[in-house]
Amino acid sequence: MSSSEKPNRKVTSFDVARRAGVSRAAVSRAFTPNASVSPETREKVVKAAKELGYRVNYLARGLINQRSDFVGIVAAGMDNPFRAMQIEQITKNLVRRNFRPILLPADHGESADHVMDQLLHYNVSGVLVTSDAPPTALCAEFAAAGVPIVLINKADSIPAVDRVVSDNDTAGRLAATTLIEGGAQHLAVMSAAAISYTARRRQQAFLACCHSLEADVRVIPVKINDYANGFAAAAALDGVDGVFCVNDYMACGLIDGLRQRGIAIPDGVRIIGHDDVPQASWTGYDLTTLRQPCDLQAEQAIDLLLSRMDDPETAERVELTPISLVRRSTA
Template sequence: MTEQGGPKKQVNSFDVARLAGVSRSAVSRTFTDGASVSDETRKKVIKAARELGYRVNVLARSLHKQKSDLVGVVAADLDNPFRAEQIDLLSQGLLERGFRPILLRGDPSVAVADHIGSLLQYSVAGVIVTSDTPPEEICRECLEHGVPLVVVNKRDPGAPVDRVVTDFDSGGKLAFEHLLACGCRKLAVVTPEKSSYSINGRALSFERAANDAGIPVIRIGWGTQSYEGGLLASAYVARVRGEIEGLFCTADYLALGVMDGLRFQHGVRVPEDIQLIGYDDIVQASWKSYDMTTIVQSRRDLSETTLDLLMQRLENPDLPQQVTVCGVSLVQRKTTFGAT
């Protein structure tokens, strides 16, 4: 007998079977999707389970079946509105498809390979990575264990895993063409000091388009991809404002800091003194205090494509490697004057 105040005995399937007056296998079938069990038996088992407070041990079941309904999601920069919305959409999408997400926050002190390795211990059905590009070795380990891996907006890791990327080549070119159409001939790009694969790709495509047109570009690599990084970068932009007519910020979160720094710390008007365009179209970009022209990459399209690739891989593990490119577009607001 358990002493008062002591630990409560964990209820198991034998206890439920005993109270319901059915076999243990009937209890197992009741809590197994698609298994055959009569309505009468199901009602007895559910009633007994509720009375006893029984919960299915999903992890134990997954170890027995060598498979679970858990999907690992490795993500970094969760303070970034783009990333937060992306993870929310991925989580919702997994739940709608009958899977349950496990979120591991990418941290500079923990290698992405270590995160993926820990997820493999839980017999996850699949892994989605939105943080750093995973090393080739851990990608191949996932393949050997039959665990689908989808990487989002990351470079090719060298192993045949599925990838989803947005068309940053077109995005950088769109940004250049819009600033050019707005009459800007002195251009600069603000990007984090240490850029990710996709962020650096945006800056490079902007610079290539400008170079092809014979227009030089000042690259301002400053701080991190954050609001605070933008505030710091704004000080340099203000110092060389006479050399800049049009400014491309490689992420909206960064651009918000640049705008506020220019306007409130350095007395530089946007767009009267410097026209500005961002990238991502986070919710804050459309707020009246910013009303920012930006390149749109749809978090919903990106998330749905990621989940589609994962489901296809689960359904058919022998599919060839898939790389899907999601398109981008431009939305003009009030940080640029529009075509002249």
């Protein structure tokens, strides 16, 4: 560092330009995705920036440009392994496309107003909202304010708001037919349908298929679709020999609860989950499940978001994410 550069002050783009022997505009272009700059100039700028410890202030750039590189992600149920998979795919995909994700959790049963309001302060380019996160009214407000927004596995149709939805109807039917073909005669679906759109649709499709096949079926309601409620529900399965849990998280709890009660799987009870989280393939569970490909779903959601950024007047759209059966030992 030269004597003219003070070691205690913050390094600026002007310092980088001086060190690299280029203009400040060239420094800006070097750190702007898809900007026109020669490879030689970019290399000199990056080398100078590393030597000086310079980092681009993306937040300040967003304030200047009126549109930042930030994309907000609002998610609830972070304890669910599927949510971790989903967020990983979304964030990796955004980074590949030169966006910077901001993750804000919205807990079950709490107001999401403050979470969504924070995103406006970051001047985000768009927002991705996962299932069971902020209510419809808040999403509609964002769309009305001109902030592109895509909902993942949420029910409501909102003007100018796109959605990506897993094929829950096929999931429910596949779960029913797989259990029945495997020999189950007294079926049940375990679901907190009141609080989750995906749980509700999967439950409805499962029940409809069972009724069409004249199969004996009932609903085992739970408060939340999580491990603890699955574990506790093992005590409510008297007379049931086939269960569809609307997610793997709850199915793993049910398996552990049944084993504690001395009930064999699948000889005593056949079980099917949904999502194909990593734990589903563990030897201790080896869970038959329905795979919801969150990598594909992330691609679909971000494609819709970018399209909405480019053309805000497009009519709202719905993309369906296909599911597939993953056969293991529980059904």
